[in-house]
Amino acid sequence: MRQLIEAITRTSNPSVVGLDPKPSLLPKILLRNAKSPQDVAQAYFSFNTAIIDAVYDIVPAVKPQIAMYESWGEAGINAYTRTNEYARSRGLYVLGDIKRGDIGSTAQAYASHLNGTPKIEGMEPVDVWHEDAVTVNPYLGIDGIEPFIEAAQECDKDIFVLAKTSNPSSADLQDLTIANTNLTLSEHVALLLEQWGETTRDSQYGYSRVGAVVGATHPVIGAKLRELMPHTFFLVPGYGAQGGTARDLRGLFDSNGMGALVNSSRGIIAAWQKAEDIPEFSSTEQALDFVAHYAREAALAMKNDITNALS
């Protein structure tokens, strides 16, 4: 987590901008002439680069959600990887929200998100995804996670494993109490994450490469999980559009005000839709400038909101 922690320190901002484009979140003019997935993917890329240019100096990281891109097939995936590459070129930590999980041999293939294309004779692995970290699902247990941890260790990258997700029905499974223990499933996952990450702890900061996803929408559970996971960095989605507030975040950070990265996607990239006066855009440039201006304002407001709540 060193790279992420240093980016947070550099920007004094523990928040991440979620790059989750959808047609309904883009100014109509960007899709006015769209006739193919390629056209939409190009619009997504322009939208993303405008946002990245607007926030790269005030936020440490971006989190593109791959589903938004996969919906458009090959062209969408291409927009995803180009977005990641562009974000990195602007110095941002790229957290690929891919939520993978499978049996060991398949997980190994998914882990190529971190350590590059599989090794074959005569060819060096290629980093085709341009990610610094990915999100992973722990449902299959350690053999579905180990390939990601090994790849992260090999390439100085990180993973974030779902522990207590932000959605209302996370309770269906994650709040169940495990027989013969007084632990819920999310608490059990928390203990596993501490164990799984143990050998990858950073000597200076104490956090391992194995982070946890803990929703801002469950502040009481989140605070308990923070106690159970002193060496585990949190990715905290659910702030903003899903109702999580800065007040809810306090218990998710450590006593130094570190240890968590708060995500907002729609709250930043669609902030322009909340503007009092939205003009009839006469060009795509004008529309992108408008989107970028409101994204920056929203990112700064989020930074202030979180910083005030933590001080």
Ligand SMILES: O=C(O)c1cc(=O)[nH]c(=O)n1[C@@H]1O[C@H](COP(=O)(O)O)[C@@H](O)[C@H]1O
């Ligand atoms: O792993 C995630 O990022 C994630 C986990 C979770 O528990 N809840 C959650 O909302 N997310 C993601 O975080 C983002 C939230 O988007 P907004 O609600 O628009 O801020 C989406 O990309 C979700 O897929």
